[in-house]
Amino acid sequence: MVRQPSWNKTCLKKGTWSPDEDQKLITYIMRHGIWNWNEMPKYAGLARSGKSCRLRWMNYLRPNIKRGNFTREEDETIVQLQKMLGNRWSAIAAMLPQRTDNDIKNYWNSRLKKRVVVENNSVSATTPATEINSGVKSDSDSLFLDTLLDSLIPKLKDFPEPATCTFSPSGSNHAAVVDNTCSMENNFVSSEKCWEIQSFSDNDCCQALSPNSQLWLYEPIYECNSNYDPVDDFWDSPFI
DNA sequence: AAGCGCGACAACCGCCACTCA
């Protein structure tokens, strides 16, 4: 059996995302979660490819993303990790909470790479070439990596007790925002105090991720009811 | 004011691995 091809690719929009498109994507994901990137744009009212939507969400729209203004410490971390891992930007991004691989890659290509080249040139005047970028991790590199990894392993105390929903999502399994102190829009605009999308189980209870939870940064946890029909929900949506 | 070059950043493309029918 062959799967049906998704969404007509001939009329897909390209180029810079407009604020309206951003809002549509945010609103849709806030309501329904991420269930299928290729199908999602159709129901979200976006003439974009799934890939484009995924990229936009992952790199710019999802909560808790820090952009620009790299600190000196982050600079050093990126340089060290690039030296050890090479251009494995996703791996490097995993070591830098709130930073995306695309952001790090751009930052490296536009700034850090030049700086490193200059520094290497100045070092190479006094250091044998074989000791530069030899690909062999030094003890200090290993220690650096160990320390970094240790700092990234979440400690139990860092997570508050899971929250429990006190309201009913009207019998639906839709993702929703639990933090009643801010609107959906605010939840994204002020990412610092953001509570994440919740997934509702059958008994209308839910588990919440901590606002500090790194889990959210990599893969939000959604439940998708197999009976859920996005088409029905699309037409019922008050946001569209 | 217009044209040009450059840097920074956003977005796309192609490939690969994995999953599913």
Added chain:
DNA sequence: GTGAGTGGCGGTTGTCGCGCT
């Protein structure tokens, strides 16, 4: 086992703003 769909990754290109001439 096979082929199509999907998601993720890294390289590359496109776009925009700014400074210089």
